[in-house]
Amino acid sequence: MSIADASAAAYVTAQKQMLAQLPGGGISSLDAHRAGAVDQLARLGLPSQRDEDWKYTSIRSITKSAFTPAEPGGDCPAAFFNGHEIANLNALRLVFVDGFFAPALSDHSDLPRGLHIGGMAQGLRDDGARLAAHLGTALGLIPHGFAAMNSAFVADGACVELEAGLRIDRPIELIFVCGVSGEGLLSLPRNLIRLGVGSQATVIERYLSFDRSRGLNNTLTEIILDEGATLDHCVLQSLGERMFHVGGLFASVAKDATLRSTTVTTSGALVRNDARVNLDGERASVHLDGCYLAFGRSHIDNHTHIAHNHPNGISRETYKGVLGDRGRAVFHGRIVVKPDAQKTDSEQNNQNLLLSEEAEIDTKPQLEIYADDVKCAHGATVGQLDETALFYLVSRGVDRATARRMLTQAFAADVLNGVQCEPLREHLQHLASARLDAALSEQASDQVGDLGRDEAAPVTQ
Amino acid sequence: MNTSTKELGDLVGREYKEGFVTEIDSETLPPGLDEDVIRFLSAKKSEPDFILQWRLESFRRWQRMDTPTWAHVHHAPIDFQAISYYSAPKRDEDRPKSLDEVDPKLLETYTKLGIPLEEQKALAGVAVDAVFDSVSVATTFKDKLAKVGVIFCPLSEAMANHPELVKKYLGSVVPASDNFYAALNSAVFTEGSFVYIPKGVRCPMELSTYFRINALNTGQFERTLIVADEGSYVSYLEGCTAPMRDENQLHAAVVELVAMKDAEIKYSTVQNWYPGDEEGRGGIYNFVTKRGACRGENAKISWTQVETGSAITWKYPSVLLEGKGSVGEFYSVALTNNRQQADTGTKMIHIGENTSSTIISKGISAGRGQNAYRGLVKVVKSAKNARNYSQCDSLLMGDQCGAHTFPYLEVKNPTATIEHEASTSKIGEDQLFYCRQRGLSEEDAVSMIVNGFCKEVFRELPMEFAVEAQKLLGISLEGAVG
Numbered sequence: 001m002s003i004a005d006a007s008a009a010a011y012v013t014a015q016k017q018m019l020a021q022l023p024g025g026g027i028s029s030l031d032a033h034r035a036g037a038v039d040q041l042a043r044l045g046l047p048s049q050r051d052e053d054w055k056y057t058s059i060r061s062i063t064k065s066a067f068t069p070a071e072p073g074g075d076c077p078a079a080f081f082n083g084h085e086i087a088n089l090n091a092l093r094l095v096f097v098d099g100f101f102a103p104a105l106s107d108h109s110d111l112p113r114g115l116h117i118g119g120m121a122q123g124l125r126d127d128g129a130r131l132a133a134h135l136g137t138a139l140g141l142i143p144h145g146f147a148a149m150n151s152a153f154v155a156d157g158a159c160v161e162l163e164a165g166l167r168i169d170r171p172i173e174l175i176f177v178c179g180v181s182g183e184g185l186l187s188l189p190r191n192l193i194r195l196g197v198g199s200q201a202t203v204i205e206r207y208l209s210f211d212r213s214r215g216l217n218n219t220l221t222e223i224i225l226d227e228g229a230t231l232d233h234c235v236l237q238s239l240g241e242r243m244f245h246v247g248g249l250f251a252s253v254a255k256d257a258t259l260r261s262t263t264v265t266t267s268g269a270l271v272r273n274d275a276r277v278n279l280d281g282e283r284a285s286v287h288l289d290g291c292y293l294a295f296g297r298s299h300i301d302n303h304t305h306i307a308h309n310h311p312n313g314i315s316r317e318t319y320k321g322v323l324g325d326r327g328r329a330v331f332h333g334r335i336v337v338k339p340d341a342q343k344t345d346s347e348q349n350n351q352n353l354l355l356s357e358e359a360e361i362d363t364k365p366q367l368e369i370y371a372d373d374v375k376c377a378h379g380a381t382v383g384q385l386d387e388t389a390l391f392y393l394v395s396r397g398v399d400r401a402t403a404r405r406m407l408t409q410a411f412a413a414d415v416l417n418g419v420q421c422e423p424l425r426e427h428l429q430h431l432a433s434a435r436l437d438a439a440l441s442e443q444a445s446d447q448v449g450d451l452g453r454d455e456a457a458p459v460t461q
Numbered sequence: 462m463n464t465s466t467k468e469l470g471d472l473v474g475r476e477y478k479e480g481f482v483t484e485i486d487s488e489t490l491p492p493g494l495d496e497d498v499i500r501f502l503s504a505k506k507s508e509p510d511f512i513l514q515w516r517l518e519s520f521r522r523w524q525r526m527d528t529p530t531w532a533h534v535h536h537a538p539i540d541f542q543a544i545s546y547y548s549a550p551k552r553d554e555d556r557p558k559s560l561d562e563v564d565p566k567l568l569e570t571y572t573k574l575g576i577p578l579e580e581q582k583a584l585a586g587v588a589v590d591a592v593f594d595s596v597s598v599a600t601t602f603k604d605k606l607a608k609v610g611v612i613f614c615p616l617s618e619a620m621a622n623h624p625e626l627v628k629k630y631l632g633s634v635v636p637a638s639d640n641f642y643a644a645l646n647s648a649v650f651t652e653g654s655f656v657y658i659p660k661g662v663r664c665p666m667e668l669s670t671y672f673r674i675n676a677l678n679t680g681q682f683e684r685t686l687i688v689a690d691e692g693s694y695v696s697y698l699e700g701c702t703a704p705m706r707d708e709n710q711l712h713a714a715v716v717e718l719v720a721m722k723d724a725e726i727k728y729s730t731v732q733n734w735y736p737g738d739e740e741g742r743g744g745i746y747n748f749v750t751k752r753g754a755c756r757g758e759n760a761k762i763s764w765t766q767v768e769t770g771s772a773i774t775w776k777y778p779s780v781l782l783e784g785k786g787s788v789g790e791f792y793s794v795a796l797t798n799n800r801q802q803a804d805t806g807t808k809m810i811h812i813g814e815n816t817s818s819t820i821i822s823k824g825i826s827a828g829r830g831q832n833a834y835r836g837l838v839k840v841v842k843s844a845k846n847a848r849n850y851s852q853c854d855s856l857l858m859g860d861q862c863g864a865h866t867f868p869y870l871e872v873k874n875p876t877a878t879i880e881h882e883a884s885t886s887k888i889g890e891d892q893l894f895y896c897r898q899r900g901l902s903e904e905d906a907v908s909m910i911v912n913g914f915c916k917e918v919f920r921e922l923p924m925e926f927a928v929e930a931q932k933l934l935g936i937s938l939e940g941a942v943g
Contacts, residue, residue, distance in 0.1 A: 052531065056871075339860065354875035357842070365881065367866040368533075372857035372887045382840075382872045382879040 007063035008045040008145055012038055014069050015152045022155055024124030030132040037142060037151035046145035056330040056362040057301045061270055062244050067186035067216045070098035074180035088423040091173035097180045099187030100156045114163035120190055121156040138222040138252040146246040150188050150220040157190035160203060164196035171202040171421055179213035191221040195229035202232040202421050209240035216244045223251035225259055232420045233261040239268040241296055248274045255281025262289040262419050264428055265300050266435045272301040285314035291415045294327030295439040301330040308341035317348040320415045323359035324439050331363040339370045348378035353411055405440050409433045490547040498546050499648055506617045509624055519637035519647035526641045532804040533833040533865055534773050539711060546649045611664055612657040616684055619655035626657055630688050634717040634754045642713040643750040646682045653684035658693035667923055669698035683714040689724035696727040698926055714749045722757025729922050731930050734770035741800030744772025751778035755787030763790040765921045767930040779808035782816035789818040792918040797830025806836035811847035820851035823915050826862035833865040840877040853883040856914055908935050
């Protein structure tokens with residue numbers, strides 16, 4: 001038994017003990033889904049750096065001690081949210097405490113006709129067979145041990161379903177608060193977002209730490225967009241520095257449907273995001289953006305996989321990162337154009353700003369193209385702030401430190417401009433700026449000798 | 462379009478021009494590999510003991526290694542016990558002293574290839590160390606090189622005459638444990654070239670070696686070692702063709718380059734081994750380890766390659782940029798047609814301060830060919846102000862081919878500036894139309910566009926190679942698009 005297998009064993013055992021209490025037991029497709037996943041977890045274990053997809057991310061900090069699956073009933077005071085509001089958002093809100101739906105903290109009254117939102121566990125109890133039929137469809141083959149772990153449980157999470165033709169302006173906010181019930185907890189939210197033909201919605205997933213507890217958040221979101229549907233989706237991770245987060249986004253986008261998803265990661269000990277988008281119909285399109293700010297000892301790994309399975313698909317992908325202190329980031333963007341997917345138009349871009357000696361970036365933009373009539377481009381850069389832009393600002397009387405901060409914030413904010421929902425966009429930009437401000441002022445005092453060296457040089461007069 | 466499609470079919474279906482087998486009695490070992498085979502190889506070449514020990518150690522390491530599977534290529538497993546590890550033209554004792562003594566059939570082979578040695582002699586500036594299967598049969602221009610102190614000889618000769626140099630540098634860039642095929646090569650390498658350019662010498666001519674795989678079922682394991690001492694310069698050319706046959710042949714070469722302070726090595730390759738028939742039968746498996754080390758300040762290593770042959774190519778000429786201000790370059794054109802598969806690219810490892818590297822890779826996929834660029838740009842903590850620019854472009858012709866890009870960028874120093882760009886496209890209808898209405902045939906138009914696509918790489922090649930490369934691309938591709 002390898003180390004990886006041993007690290008998974010505790011979770012396999014826990015699943016076996018809890019199986020009887022998991023919601024929706026007896027629904028054959030769900031039983032099969034859980035059984036297949038737990039079997040895969042037992043057989044293959046959690047990933048190691050020998051797996052190409054985990055080459056740059058060691059999960060030793062996660063596997064050195066096993067986390068205990070959280071139980072429902074964590075007590076999160078309503079006051080906790082006061083400091084965490086997104087101004088002017090006016091959203092329908094579902095709150096999850098340690099992965100379990102907390103109706104008392106949620107606001108989902110006055111739902112428009114055709115919109116069904118609620119907890120996964122309740123959904124599986126009430127209407128299990130119908131819901132279970134959708135579970136695992138966007139996920140497809142389970143890619144690694146963490147996704148298998150999530151699928152082995154399917155305890156609770158968010159269910160958002162829109163009937164055909166429904167277009168709602170009011171955003172749907174899913175807030176996941178972690179570590180409410182203490183140290184060493186594992187929360188396993190399993191979310192399902194389904195948009196019917198021609199419908200439109202905005203869904204925001206936010207992951208917050210309750211306090212400084214250590215914990216593992218293993219979440220999996222499946223998105224199923226029917227013909228012509230449009231989903232604006234955002235994942236916002238602002239976790240404590242002792243929090244581990246492994247998030248999966250698995251989407252199937254039908255003909256003429258559009259998925260716009262932005263992932264913003266500002267903190268966390270180790271954050272791994274997997275996004276896998278299948279363009280499953282003609283003219284399907286996806287915009288996948290990301291912004292990661294890795295400071296302190298954060299390790300942020302973004303893996304994306306876009307599969308163009310049909311002709312005339314469009315994909316746009318921009319990931320930007322700012323790294324300082326001992327921050328590490330990984331970007332792996334894979335775009336596959338299948339033989340039938342002629343006239344595919346795909347662009348991918350990854351840009352990184354390195355601010356400290358100890359920071360490290362590993363990036364791997366990858367194209368696999370099996371069709372000939374396509375337009376595909378990708379690019380990746382690693383570098384510093386543009387000296388000419390700095391010079392321009394300094395020549396206009398801005399001091400160097402401010403100029404640096406302005407340019408760094410502009411670099412990160414750029415990728416957030418694609419977010420459609422205005423209050424959310426402003427919140428994200430504010431959040432990124434604040435995070436950078438804090439990090440940069442710390443850095444300025446720490447590392448004057450290094451990054452501030454050109455400040456000392458006299459400007460030619 | 463239909464008539465031209467037919468013409469295209471004719472062109473694409475053209476038989477491999479260099480496909481012929483010269484009948485020469487070969488002294489060949491029976492297939493199989495064990496320590497005795499290695500001892501036999503070593504004894505046959507009267508090698509010093511340290512080489513034999515090194516071979517044996519490599520072999521033991523190799524036995525513990527697994528066949529790599531990460532490359533984006535597919536092939537049946539290779540039976541290493543079914544390969545014969547030694548084949549030499551007969552009459553070992555009375556090896557030819559000059560061209561006159563060379564087996565006329567050999568010369569004929571070269572004539573067929575269009576590189577007759579007697580003409581090579583006259584060709585100004587080109588010395589040829591021709592490797593026919595595994596033993597060198599002729600080396601020319603030695604005198605001229607000896608005058609300036611340049612050593613250019615078969616590796617076996619270098620082991621006998623310059624053991625100190627061989628001992629110092631062999632395996633110093635590509636250690637035996639580097640990878641599966643490098644370990645295999647270190648155990649069983651049979652021949653290769655050795656070049657040493659002394660301090661401050663600019664090698665007076667282009668050095669070249671023509672490799673050729675001849676005897677059936679003989680894997681060829683070449684080993685090339687080039688050392689450019691301080692302030693020297695050398696340009697080395699390597700070109701390959703091989704006869705037609707039905708069984709896949711393994712070629713696992715190792716090339717090591719060492720550039721000291723202010724030295725420059727330019728290594729150019731045109732590879733045109735038999736790619737297999739339309740269904741991919743036969744054809745060479747080309748699993749090569751090529752690596753250069755810029756050991757001193759301002760050293761420069763430049764790799765240029767044109768890969769049109771082989772059923773499978775698996776090759777990553779790399780540069781270790783150790784010296785301050787050293788420079789690495791990689792220019793590549795890789796073409797895959799029919800069922801050819803190529804997984805090729807480079808590694809640029811930035812270790813010293815102010816090091817810079819450039820990667821220009823052009824992949825052309827036609828028919829059912831699969832072409833992958835796989836590259837690594839690594840900037841370690843010590844490499845201040847490292848600079849890299851990479852560009853990988855792919856051209857697709859036909860709807861059954863594939864073009865893939867697997868770049869890895871690993872950066873641990875904030876002063877590094879790394880840029881990677883890649884694009885994929887096909888020849889535009891409008892481009893073709895434009896050329897056609899200017900009176901160019903479709904074939905000429907395609908050839909012109911492809912040559913334009915590859916121009917950045919071709920202009921890095923020495924003149925005579927550039928001509929050959931363009932011709933090769935023409936033969937392999939003309940009209941493969943409609």
